[in-house]
Amino acid sequence: MSNALQFTAISGANSEDAVCYILEIDDAKILLDCGSYEDYAGEGLAQLQRVAPQVDAVLLSHPDLAHVGAYALAYSQYGLTCAAYATQATQMMGRLCMLDVVKTLAAREEFSLFDEKDVDAAFESVTALQYFQPKALPGKHSGIVITAHSAGHTIGGTIWTISNGAEVVLYALDFNHMKEGHLNRSSLMEGGLGMVNQRLMRPTLLITDSYNALYSLPTRKQRIECFLGSVGDVIKHGGNVLIPVDSAARVLEVAHILNDWWPHDKMRRDTHVLCLLSGYGRRVRSFAQSLVGWMSGGIESQMSDRDAKPFDLRYVTIVQSLEELDRRVRKDSRPRGRSRRAVVLAPLEGMSTGLSQELFLRWAGDRKNAVILPQRGPPSSLARQLYTRWWDRTQTRRTGGSNDSSADASSVVQLAPPVRLSRSTISVTVKKRVQLEGEELDNWIVQEKRRKEQEAAREALLKRKRDMLDDDDVSSASESDDDATERRIGMAAAIGDVSAVAFSEIDLETERLLSGQSFDLYVRGRGPVRGLYLENKSYCMFPFQEMNRRTDEYGEIYELEKYMVKLDTDDATLALDADKPYESDDGGKKESRPTKAVVEERRVQLNCQLSFVDIEGRADGTSVRNILALVMPKRLVIVHGSSAGTKALADYCRDPGVQVTKEIYTPRVGEILNVSSGVNVYRSRLTDTLFKQVRMASVQDSMVGFVSGRVRYAQGDQVPTLDRDGTGLQSAWHPTVLVGDPRLSALRSVLGKQGITALFDSEGSLVCNNVVAIRRGAGKHGGPDTLQVLGNPSADYYHIRAVVYSHFAAL
Known part of the structure; x- marks a missing residue:
C-alpha cells in the first residue's frame, strides 16, 4: 500500500502572512504551526476555525506571533483539543509572548477573543520535547513519529521531521545556517564544512519558505557593525533610539548584542540608558537564564569568565511602562545640565499597537531621534510601512533618482546609511483607553452596582444548589424529566458551564430573592395516577430541603480553596514555576477607574532618522538555494514568502542546470495538494x-x-x-545489490583518502590513476542508476574496485 500525503495552506502561502498549514498523512491531520499577527483578522482564522476540531496533532516551530499567535485562540474557542508538541524553550517563551500580546491588546482596545487564562491553559497542554527526541503520536496514529531539530532563528526554534514508514516529511521554516550571539546554527548544517546533516537529507517531501528568496545579505559581522554604528551615531548627537522587537524571541539576540557593546564607552553610559520596555521583560530574562542549555556554547562560557548569572543582561534596564521609563531617564542629574536619553527595545515589532507605537508617536518629530528596524515587520503594519519608505529612499539613491524597484531585485542594500524623511507624514491608527467621565461614568457606576448585587445573589443561589445535590444513584429512579433538567442545570452551574438559556431559571429565582417579597417556592411533586402515567403538580411550600453532602466514587468532595496556603508572590523561585499562572511584572494591576476604548487616526510628522539593518536571523536567498541543492528532497513545497519571492525560488529550482527536484509546488491559500510519492509500501x-x-x-x-x-x-x-x-x-544465487550514496563526488573523496588520484573528465566520468574510469550507468528495465567500473585487469583496477565496494553495503 502507499501512504496518502496531502498539504493544505491555511495561511502564509504566496504571502508573508503568519504561517499555518495542514499536513494529512493517511487519515491523520497534523497542524503545522498556528500563527496570527496582533490584528487577528483575515480569512486564515476562518479556515482554522473550520478545521481545528478535526486536527490530530499540532507542531509549533518558533515562539513568536507568526507561529503561535492563534494557538490560544484555537485552543479556547475553535475546539482544538488534540495533542500539541514543541520544544521546552518554545513552550515557555511562546507563552510569555502571548501573555504580553494579550496584556497589550486588552490595555488599548476591547479585546475579548481570549485572555491570560486561555493562554496558560493552551500552553500547559503542550508536550515539551528535546532536540533529536523521537515521539510517536498517540492512539491510532502511533505509526507517525515526529522529531525536533534545531532551526536557529529563535531560542527553541525547530525543524520538524515527520516519519511514517517510507515517507519522511521535513518541515523547515525560518531556519538560520549561521551561528549567532546566543544561538547555534541550524541542525541542517551539522554535517561538516558546507555539508548538510545526513539524517535530514533526501526527505520524501520538504516544506520550506521563500521569505528571504530575493535578498542576499552581507556577512553577520558587517550587519552587526552597521547596527551598532547607527545606534552610536544617534547617541553621539544626543538623541533617543527606538528599536521595535518582539516580546520573547528575537529580542534576546538584539539585547545580547547591545549588552556586550554597551560597557565599552563610558560616555554613552553617562548620557544614555539602555532599556527593555516590556510588561513581561523580567520574566523573559529569568526564563532565558533557565534556558542556557538551548543557547550557544559562548553563553555557557561566560559563566566561567566572571561570577555572574548566565545571560544576565546586566546593562539592560527592564522597565514596564512609559512612566517608569521617564522616571529612569530623570533619575540622576547629568553632567553639564544635559538631560538623559534612552536606547529602548520595545514590543510589538509591528508597531501597529503597543509601547513601540507610543514611543514612535513621542519621538518621531525630533531630528535627533532615530528608529532602527532590525526586521521588516508583519505585512500592513506600521513597521512595514516605515521599511517600505526606507527601501524606496535607498533605491532612489542607488538608481540615481529613478526609484526603479525592479533594478537588481535579487539584493537589498542592507548597509545603507540612515535616511531622514523630513517634510513627510505618515498616518497612524492609534488605539487607546480613556477614562469615563460625566454621564458615562454615572451610568457605569449604577450598572456595576447592579451587576455586583446580581452576582452575589446568583453565587448564593448556586451555592445552595450545589449543597442540595442528591446522590444520582438514589434519586434517578424517582426524578421526573423536569427534575432531571433542573439537576443538570445545577450541576453545570457548579462547574461553571451554564448557557444563557440555562441561567434563565436561576436569574428568575435570583430576582425573587433580591426583591424580598417572596419566601415560597413551588416544588414539583407526584399527582394521582391517571391511566398509565403519573401527573406532575406543583405545591407552594416553604423553601426547605435536606442538605446532602456532595460525593463522588472516592468519597466526599472537599473545597480545596479553603485549605490552600497562599504563597508569597514576591518569592523569586515562583518565576520558573510552570504550574503557576503567569503574571506580568507589575503584578497585573488594573485601573480602578472605568475606561473605554477609542480609535483615532493621527498624521505624524516624520523628522527622525530611519534605518534598517537585518538582524532577523534567517538564511538569505543565496544560502537557501545552496542548501536545497544539498538536501536533495524528492518533492518541494514553497510557502511563506511574497509572490515574487516564491516564484523566484521556484524558477531557480526548475532550471535544468540546478540539481534540485523538479516536482515543485507553490500553493495558494486553501489549495489542497496531493504530494504522495506513489511508492508502494508493504508490511510483513x-x-x-x-x-x-x-x-x-x-x-x-x-x-x-x-x-x-x-x-x-x-x-x-x-x-x-x-x-x-x-x-x-x-x-539460490542472486546478483549483488549495492546500497549507499551513489554520488561520484562523495566517492571521489573516499578514493582520495586512499591515495588514489581521481579527476572528472569532460563526460562526467571519474578517472582514477589514469587507468580506471567510474561512470554512472542506466539501470535495466528502468531501474535505478548503477555505477560502472571500467578498465583493464590490473593491481590498480582491483584495488580501486575494492575501495568502491567498501563505500557501499553489498547485499
Whole structure:
C-alpha cells in the first residue's frame, strides 16, 4: 500500500502572512504551526476555525506571533483539543509572548477573543520535547513519529521531521545556517564544512519558505557593525533610539548584542540608558537564564569568565511602562545640565499597537531621534510601512533618482546609511483607553452596582444548589424529566458551564430573592395516577430541603480553596514555576477607574532618522538555494514568502542546470495538494528462523539485509508473514545489490583518502590513476542508476574496485 500525503495552506502561502498549514498523512491531520499577527483578522482564522476540531496533532516551530499567535485562540474557542508538541524553550517563551500580546491588546482596545487564562491553559497542554527526541503520536496514529531539530532563528526554534514508514516529511521554516550571539546554527548544517546533516537529507517531501528568496545579505559581522554604528551615531548627537522587537524571541539576540557593546564607552553610559520596555521583560530574562542549555556554547562560557548569572543582561534596564521609563531617564542629574536619553527595545515589532507605537508617536518629530528596524515587520503594519519608505529612499539613491524597484531585485542594500524623511507624514491608527467621565461614568457606576448585587445573589443561589445535590444513584429512579433538567442545570452551574438559556431559571429565582417579597417556592411533586402515567403538580411550600453532602466514587468532595496556603508572590523561585499562572511584572494591576476604548487616526510628522539593518536571523536567498541543492528532497513545497519571492525560488529550482527536484509546488491559500510519492509500501512479519539467517549491513543509521522467502497469510490475519522457502530457492544465487550514496563526488573523496588520484573528465566520468574510469550507468528495465567500473585487469583496477565496494553495503 502507499501512504496518502496531502498539504493544505491555511495561511502564509504566496504571502508573508503568519504561517499555518495542514499536513494529512493517511487519515491523520497534523497542524503545522498556528500563527496570527496582533490584528487577528483575515480569512486564515476562518479556515482554522473550520478545521481545528478535526486536527490530530499540532507542531509549533518558533515562539513568536507568526507561529503561535492563534494557538490560544484555537485552543479556547475553535475546539482544538488534540495533542500539541514543541520544544521546552518554545513552550515557555511562546507563552510569555502571548501573555504580553494579550496584556497589550486588552490595555488599548476591547479585546475579548481570549485572555491570560486561555493562554496558560493552551500552553500547559503542550508536550515539551528535546532536540533529536523521537515521539510517536498517540492512539491510532502511533505509526507517525515526529522529531525536533534545531532551526536557529529563535531560542527553541525547530525543524520538524515527520516519519511514517517510507515517507519522511521535513518541515523547515525560518531556519538560520549561521551561528549567532546566543544561538547555534541550524541542525541542517551539522554535517561538516558546507555539508548538510545526513539524517535530514533526501526527505520524501520538504516544506520550506521563500521569505528571504530575493535578498542576499552581507556577512553577520558587517550587519552587526552597521547596527551598532547607527545606534552610536544617534547617541553621539544626543538623541533617543527606538528599536521595535518582539516580546520573547528575537529580542534576546538584539539585547545580547547591545549588552556586550554597551560597557565599552563610558560616555554613552553617562548620557544614555539602555532599556527593555516590556510588561513581561523580567520574566523573559529569568526564563532565558533557565534556558542556557538551548543557547550557544559562548553563553555557557561566560559563566566561567566572571561570577555572574548566565545571560544576565546586566546593562539592560527592564522597565514596564512609559512612566517608569521617564522616571529612569530623570533619575540622576547629568553632567553639564544635559538631560538623559534612552536606547529602548520595545514590543510589538509591528508597531501597529503597543509601547513601540507610543514611543514612535513621542519621538518621531525630533531630528535627533532615530528608529532602527532590525526586521521588516508583519505585512500592513506600521513597521512595514516605515521599511517600505526606507527601501524606496535607498533605491532612489542607488538608481540615481529613478526609484526603479525592479533594478537588481535579487539584493537589498542592507548597509545603507540612515535616511531622514523630513517634510513627510505618515498616518497612524492609534488605539487607546480613556477614562469615563460625566454621564458615562454615572451610568457605569449604577450598572456595576447592579451587576455586583446580581452576582452575589446568583453565587448564593448556586451555592445552595450545589449543597442540595442528591446522590444520582438514589434519586434517578424517582426524578421526573423536569427534575432531571433542573439537576443538570445545577450541576453545570457548579462547574461553571451554564448557557444563557440555562441561567434563565436561576436569574428568575435570583430576582425573587433580591426583591424580598417572596419566601415560597413551588416544588414539583407526584399527582394521582391517571391511566398509565403519573401527573406532575406543583405545591407552594416553604423553601426547605435536606442538605446532602456532595460525593463522588472516592468519597466526599472537599473545597480545596479553603485549605490552600497562599504563597508569597514576591518569592523569586515562583518565576520558573510552570504550574503557576503567569503574571506580568507589575503584578497585573488594573485601573480602578472605568475606561473605554477609542480609535483615532493621527498624521505624524516624520523628522527622525530611519534605518534598517537585518538582524532577523534567517538564511538569505543565496544560502537557501545552496542548501536545497544539498538536501536533495524528492518533492518541494514553497510557502511563506511574497509572490515574487516564491516564484523566484521556484524558477531557480526548475532550471535544468540546478540539481534540485523538479516536482515543485507553490500553493495558494486553501489549495489542497496531493504530494504522495506513489511508492508502494508493504508490511510483513519475519519469522525468527528466517531473520537469524539474514546478513545485515549498516547503511547510515539503518540496518539493511537481503531476504528471500515465501509469504503466507495466517487465518484471520491482515498482515502477511515471511518465512523460509522450503523449495531450496532461498539459497539460490542472486546478483549483488549495492546500497549507499551513489554520488561520484562523495566517492571521489573516499578514493582520495586512499591515495588514489581521481579527476572528472569532460563526460562526467571519474578517472582514477589514469587507468580506471567510474561512470554512472542506466539501470535495466528502468531501474535505478548503477555505477560502472571500467578498465583493464590490473593491481590498480582491483584495488580501486575494492575501495568502491567498501563505500557501499553489498547485499
